[in-house]
Amino acid sequence: MKGEFHFNLKRRVASVKDSSLLTKIPHFKADTFIVSRSKIRLLPSLQTIEKEIHMALERTLILIKPDAMQRRLAGSLLSRFENKGLKIIGLKLLQVTKELSAEHYAEHVTKPFYPLLEEFITSGPVVAIVAEGPEAVSTVRLMMGSTNGRESAPGTIRGDYGVSRQMNLVHGSDGPEAAVREIKIYFKPEELVDYATSLGEWVCADDEK
Ligand code: IDP
Ligand code: MG
Numbered sequence: 014m015k016g017e018f019h020f021n022l023k024r025r026v027a028s029v030k031d032s033s034l035l036t037k038i039p040h041f042k043a044d045t046f047i048v049s050r051s052k053i054r055l056l057p058s059l060q061t062i063e064k065e066i067h068m069a070l071e072r073t074l075i076l077i078k079p080d081a082m083q084r085r086l087a088g089s090l091l092s093r094f095e096n097k098g099l100k101i102i103g104l105k106l107l108q109v110t111k112e113l114s115a116e117h118y119a120e121h122v123t124k125p126f127y128p129l130l131e132e133f134i135t136s137g138p139v140v141a142i143v144a145e146g147p148e149a150v151s152t153v154r155l156m157m158g159s160t161n162g163r164e165s166a167p168g169t170i171r172g173d174y175g176v177s178r179q180m181n182l183v184h185g186s187d188g189p190e191a192a193v194r195e196i197k198i199y200f201k202p203e204e205l206v207d208y209a210t211s212l213g214e215w216v217c218a219d220d221e222k
Contacts, residue, residue, distance in 0.1 A: 071149040074195040076184035079137035098216040103143030103205045141199045153185040
């Protein structure tokens, strides 16, 4: 079935090469249509498309850092991500070791501030979260604000809760590739839970998923 359709996952558009195929697809009259996940479910042979679209949703790693844990802000911060409409598919409390810190912050280990960063991130427990949603990586980065809390816009997490460059409450993957790498560091595949939410249909439209 896959070869008979052309997918543009970014635009969530599928076009059918052979228009006679359209008769097999109820509800679709034009030769290009917006893929609706609910309609695709009606047709088992199109479930490959659903899988591809599902995979177009991004996952990102969030850490609630030791300063936020000490300040008992974990619940408030998790609520912000839930309220935004992101789906929590991984969640755990853990203590970051020096080894884990070096693996996570591999790009920073040679920087002058790394010893302080290591001391900070290993100083107490963190909550690790995997959040899923359309463009989840950049969405979370926007919600976090810039690195230094003093320079972060009000309304962002760092802008609302912090005045520090180092103690800036949250980590969020800075790109889709970093997200894949970081999720693997903190979570085994079986620790991520794939589930549907009944309100999912009301969080964003089919052509954004
Ligand atoms: P980001 O968390 O906004 O992506 P990065 O530049 O990747 O910021 O730095 C990773 C973390 O290292 C920061 O979140 C912060 O906790 C810490 N950090 C960054 N720059 C400095 C610094 O100049 N001094 C001390 N700590 C820093
Ligand atoms: Mg970073």
